[in-house]
Amino acid sequence: MVRELFIIRHGETDLNKEGIIQGRGVNAGLNEKGRQQALQFHEAFRDEGFEILFSSSLRRTQETLEPFIREDLEWEQYPELDEIGWGRFEGKRATLDFKQEYYDLLKHWETGVFTARMEGGESPLEVKARQEKFIRMWEMRKEKKSLLCMHGRAMRILLAWLINQDLATMDTFPHHNLTLYKLIFEEGKYRIDLYNYTGHLHAES
Numbered sequence: 001m002v003r004e005l006f007i008i009r010h011g012e013t014d015l016n017k018e019g020i021i022q023g024r025g026v027n028a029g030l031n032e033k034g035r036q037q038a039l040q041f042h043e044a045f046r047d048e049g050f051e052i053l054f055s056s057s058l059r060r061t062q063e064t065l066e067p068f069i070r071e072d073l074e075w076e077q078y079p080e081l082d083e084i085g086w087g088r089f090e091g092k093r094a095t096l097d098f099k100q101e102y103y104d105l106l107k108h109w110e111t112g113v114f115t116a117r118m119e120g121g122e123s124p125l126e127v128k129a130r131q132e133k134f135i136r137m138w139e140m141r142k143e144k145k146s147l148l149c150m151h152g153r154a155m156r157i158l159l160a161w162l163i164n165q166d167l168a169t170m171d172t173f174p175h176h177n178l179t180l181y182k183l184i185f186e187e188g189k190y191r192i193d194l195y196n197y198t199g200h201l202h203a204e205s
Contacts, residue, residue, distance in 0.1 A: 124167050
């Protein structure tokens with residue numbers, strides 16, 4: 001059976017706009033622009049025929065799906081889909097110290113050191129391990145068309161390993177607020193059918 005998994009990043013929050021670090025421990029809601037992005041996505045895909053909605057445990061993903069939730073579509077929340085933990089930097093502005101440590105961390109990840117993490121945060125391998133629990137559950141289900149809302153770094157990690165790429169390639173997946181990746185799941189394998197699609201964000205430059 002061919003199944004479709006639509007994966008979107010949540011809409012914009014004020015913390016996105018202000019350059020404040022949002023990880024797993026920051027539970028911000030959408031701002032006005034983010035709510036508008038959610039409405040635009042809903043307008044474009046309301047007739048897609050989604051059978052079930054999945055979100056992380058964080059408000060910004062739930063509020064992004066709100067227009068679909070109001071239509072009484074089945075909706076389930078999973079902390080396994082939460083954003084990566086950025087440790088001691090969460091809730092703080094992206095200072096020069098953070099940027100330097102972040103770029104150093106990216107270098108570790110690009111060279112295959114996937115156990116590297118921010119102090120008090122999570123590594124890509126830890127994020128992947130919890131994501132695998134969700135994906136194995138999803139693969140046992142029967143819905144042909146699912147919509148999943150999650151977070152930027154977590155989405156990059158998920159996309160890389162789902163299509164059997166090395167985690168070092170995770171930064172090749174752009175993650176604009178409310179971007180869409182559509183995956184086809186067939187015979188135990190995933191392939192990307194829509195890549196970083198933002199055509200529904202018609203009001204943005």
